[in-house]
Amino acid sequence: MQVGDPIIVTIKRLGINGEGVGYYRRKAVFIDGALPNEVIKANVTEVQHKFIKATIRQLEKKSPQRIKPPCPVFDVCGGCQIQHISYEGQLQAKTDIVREAFARYTELDVVKIKPMLGMEHPWAYRNKAQLQLDRGGNGDVIAGLYEMNSHRIVDISGCPIQHPQVNSTIETVKTILQELNIPLYTDKENRDGVKTVVVRYGFQSTELQVTLITTSSQLPHQEELIERLRTALPDLTGIAMNINTKRTSLIFGEHTTTLWGKEAMVESLGDLEFALSPRAFFQLNPQQTIKLYESVRAAAALTGKETVIDAYCGTGTIGLWLAPYAKEVHGIETIAEAAEDATRNAARNGRNNASFHVGKAEELLPRWVKKGISPDVIIADPPRTGLEQEFLNTVLKTKPERMVYVSCNPSTLAKDCKVLLDGGYEIQWVQPVDMFPQTSHVEAVTLLVRKNA
Structure with missing residues (x-):
């Protein structure tokens, strides 16, 4: 196999970056712009030990979900990856990305994945x-x-x-x-x-x-x-x-x-x-953020008696959303400026049972447990790289009844869940949320419950 060689590939699914993924002689083939169930005549552009990259030469069989992208610079901008898919097709493809990640990394036969929470009007959503x-x-x-x-x-x-x-x-x-x-x-x-x-x-x-x-x-x-x-x-x-x-x-x-x-x-x-402030973090899609946070609240199942740890809390939005339903919320954030914003936001909204602390969760949590602060629920919303191994170890030692994992990367989410599964937790359900229509990004809320809880 050499660069420039023609191949014919049937696309099985979308990859995490919105590319079509198929197989040729047992090697994964990545083709930008290709859609699931399409048959592509392609030219090879890169050959590696485990995968091939190729470009579309001709659509032998076209997906019924393929549409003309409404944006004139879609092909060159790079901001959106899947405008060429109908919105119904986008939601299905993103759900499949989540399902594929769990199948690959957790080795579970069945994971309950709820229907994707999409938008009625998936345009003009960025603030x-x-x-x-x-x-x-x-x-x-x-x-x-x-x-x-x-x-x-x-x-x-x-x-x-x-x-x-x-x-x-x-x-x-x-x-x-x-x-x-x-x-x-x-x-x-x-x-x-x-x-x-x-x-x-x-x-x-x-x-x-x-x-x-x-x-x-x-x-x-x-x-x-x-x-x-x-x-x-x-x-x-x-x-x-x-x-x-x-x-x-x-x-x-x-x-x-x-x-x-x-x-x-x-x-x-x-x-x-x-x-x-100009540098403060705030969710880019407010309409979908409410759906995301309500999914977190449903997973936390708060009765007003629980101690909640909001790890990776940022400016405190999730913790403040949950505070009225919990006994107390303790947020942890490594960036001091973000934790200060969270503290100001708590005061501004009268969330007197929410406090925010600068540090690493894997360091603060054990100290708090020794002082008698034992979390019933831990919320984690990490960057795309996922949870630190130290933090995962801390969760397994702390043993909260519920762990609610909010993720923007299905692959790292599933890998981290495997660690928690091996440590005595089970996945109750996964709720995908389409925070960024027209792009390949997908957010998911996963509820993990301790087996002997």
Whole structure:
């Protein structure tokens, strides 16, 4: 088998990155853009010991779920991976991704996977955009994402998964930067300019926050820029400048200055209210977040008597959501700034039975147990890399009756669940939630119960 060879592949499922997965001579074949049940005539682009990558040459048999992507830059943007699948097909494919992960890593014959919680209108759901700035061929400012496998920025004006208010605000910022001739980081012979624009919109509050990421504290025409933005954007509640001098994939630097207005915008989630500074984390799809958190609450099965540990608590949103139904909630977070935000959010919402602590769960939990704080329920919502082995060991030693695992990566979720299964827990159910329609990402809430509980 060599690069360039033609092969015919029947696609069995979607991979975790939205690619079609089939098999050729017992080797897995990954084909971008291919859908389950399609027969693909493909050309090999890469050959490895365990897998092959290929590109579509011809659709021999087309899936009935294949549609024309509504976004004109879908093929190059990289922000969405599966716009070419009907929404019904997306939900099914994502459910299959979750099911495949559990089958592969837990060795269980049957796992109860509930029907995917999707959206009635799976568009215009993102409340925040952070887009790189560059100049197009005619010299006009463009805002977008890097094209897949390149450093070329694709203009995504009018992105269909962003809220219209976010899109129109981006357009306004671009126009004003252009008219005031404010330098960009990508301008030739200039490395002191604006790199990124970040816009966040409150679906409930209708407040609007604009942050410019720059490479220095000097912003030409700053006062005029502020005045123009205030005039053009009547819902604007704050303008900030964040300075990031490093060449890094991280968007934000450490220093943020409020140029005008409030340091933090207000947004609500259910009956909770949050103050969001430019760097504060907040879920990007509020409508689906409520479904996700309600799934966590159903899994926790709180009666008002339980002690809940919210590990990896971030800014405290899950813990605060559960607090009215628990005896007490203790959140743990390694990033001090996030834990401080969580503490302020608790006070803001009168959640007096919720406290938040800086540290690692695997270190704090054993100390608390010695002091008599024994968790009935542990909630964990880790990054894509999953749970640390130390934390898993701590859970098995602490022995909570219920473990509620919120995950954005089915593979690491299933691998970690195998450790918990081997340690005396059983999976009651898995609830997939479509937090990011049109993309291959899938969130899942998994309820694990101790067998002898």
